[in-house]
Amino acid sequence: MSRKHQFIEESRKQWSSEPAFVASMTAAAVGLGNLWRFPYIMGENGGGAFVVAYLIALVVVVMPIMILEVAAGRLSKGSTVGTYRQVGRFGAAYGWFVVLVTVAITSYYLVITGWTLGYAVDSVRGNVRVFQEFSAGFNSLWYFAVVTVLGALVLARDVQAIEKLSKLLMPALLAIVLFLVYRASQTEGWGEAKDFFFRVDWSRLLDGSLWGFAFGQAFYTLAIGQGYLVTYGSFIPRKTHVPRACITVAVVETSVALLAGWMIFPFVFSYGLEPGQGSALAFETLPRVFADMPGGGLLAILFFGLFFAAAFSSSLAGLKVVVAAVAEEFRLRNTTAVILVSVVMLVLGTASALSFTPLEWRIAGEPVLDVVDRVAGGDVIIFSGITGAALLCWFIPPHRIRTVLGTASRWWEWRMYLVGRYLPVLVLAWIVVTYGVSQVRGG
Template sequence: MFHRHKFVESSRKHWSSEPAFIASMAAAAVGLGNLWRFPYIMGENGGGVFVVAYLIALLVVVMPIMILEVAAGRLSKGSTVGTYREVGPFGTIYGWFVVLVTVAITSYYLVITGWTLGYSVDAIRGQVRVFEEFSSGFNSLWFFIATTLLAAVVLARDVTAIEKLSKLLMPALVAVVLFLVYRASQTSGWEEAKDFFFQVDWSRLWSGKLWGFAFGQAFYTLAIGQGYLVTYGSFIPRKTHLPRACLAVAGVETSIALLAGWMIFPFVFSFGMEPGQGSALAFETLPRVFAQMPGGGWLAVLFFGLFFAAAFTSSLAGLKVVTAAVAEEFQLRNTTAVTVVTGVMLVLGTASALSFTPLEWRIAGEPVLDMIDRVAGGDVIIFSGLTGAALLCWFIPPKRIRTVLGTANRWWEWRIYLVGRYLPVLVLLWAVLIFAVNQARGTGG
């Protein structure tokens, strides 16, 4: 055990400062979940009422769990597996479960990131196509391979490469989003978009389906239960104020997601399109929108360039979770771990990439990518996040967590343990109740 900890300490570097840590975590959090998933989930779930439910879920539940995961990483200064080993043998099993979930998610995330790279290249060439045409050949496969190899090159340079990339990308992302929002404000659909955001159907707050989407989106975009936060927390500088840093990251993440809505929906309404078009909102609808707008070619370059930059930094974060676990658990050099993980991603991701080529790979009639996203990127994340919070709060004394929060304010400690200890129990009881009611209804019928 001593030898393993010695290896971890000798191989681990740290972010240079709290702002650098915030920029890198924000770059990891802001990705396809904000710019692709948030707008279409919002479009399918009533607009403004979804935003209200999402913000409540974020502030009441997700923020304490986020701080808890970062604090756990800072406490152990190890990988995801090493961190959860602190709670006992089951914690080790859970830590590897988180790594496997992250492997599954990152494998198809790299495919979608490849799509954004392909659209960026097409936009520069002035040949942006709708997704059906883009995926008619093997573009999905070639751009996935290119993206994965590029990510491997960045990761081989270790944590400082991610930090430098994040410092360059984050201001550029914000600038491009604000510019596109400004252009959207000049369209005829701006007023309709305002109504979509601010006219809230309060009666829908009683919908369990709405809250399920809201919590799922919050867990997904802030990377709860996926090992990202634990891994990034293990690199945190000593003097960082954890609640402040996490609030800053969540603020950036939420702002980008909302701005993405302001960027997309005015264009959608301007051309008489429906907001609830699902994933086609970005890859199917917007290419047509840009093609009909004055200066649309330049806007396409900006938009899809932003898409790729955000998706790529999130892909790097997922890969870092896996490579950190592999390197530290098997005592491998960083470059060796990166090589191993890259090979695994190329194998697993190819199945997802080929599901959107003429080969049309399917599992039970469903594209491989869609199946993995539905299983690993849905309820599994919520289950993983709640399980991790319960393990940390029930088996690690509050005093130990308090030492790494970076603040003497006990209010955050109280919130963390209230949510981490009792929310998983309440959710379990609720699930058992729903199961019992359904069984009773079935018997009664």
């Protein structure tokens, strides 16, 4: 065993069981990607047509890649960079690209996690405000800094801290969301919300941009191409059935995303708000809901407290990806790597935080956070996920991946390698055809 491999083995700890692994993975996948991002992306992209495209993307493409990434992490038992180094020098470069993507996403993710902390604090004080009032000062910046430091303190301990938080998080959060969906079903906007979900404009499915948003959201919420799955897979217990664990996470993730839509949109329509208003959708809607609801003060405390817990768990997952890569590649102590990564996050995330303060930092008239989310959380992670799957499937023999799936069935092996090897070709063909059609129309 090489010195570096021995260092990696000694520095890693496994989840205590498959259910613990699933709970932690679910908490990392659910988080803000479902409760915050899914409703606003759906609101901006036509409702029902987006849901159809999202579910197709999830089942046909994203699930096989998810299982592949977890299996690859289990095979290598290393960081993102170490895992992709198995495929050669270019693989290591790609691994660092994934880490950089995760740095970009986590930097603004911490900002939004700060919003959830701010709303949790305000709900305890009995002063929950709509987002425009909340962001009138520098709350976005201060809470971002607090959350980043808090994340550093948690990760300076070990993986068990995330596991314990995850076990407590999911049941309580799901119960609150279900209750809010029930209350939403009693509003006058429920019928309009049903139409928004179930009336599908099938012609929209011919729109390539809709599929881009659908795939981007599916890749985003299941953490494809971001190093989360590879890193978490490297901690997986030996007897874990990888496809079963991943399917469980995907089902819970999709259910929570759809429930978040049913929780938000009836109130959006009841209050006459615009479903396509963007990233502040949930933070503009929910304060109004709790203000008008009997016992809303207590419910606000419970919801925003759990909302923060979900967001914080996802932020920890992103930080863990970066910390694991930095610690193992540069042979740093965990605490040193945590401090270094936290400082980088504080520097990069400040631009996103300041975009929702009186300074209103913008890029081409759009908040910095929204621009980073659209770019890093859309086309970039689609490219990253497809590239990573191709590298794993073309350079790692199927029989090696088969040994760590935890199942004798070859069904998922066949699905993974079919998608991983040939999806890049299909995407390239689609780009060429789309470009050609646009040129003909333009001419």
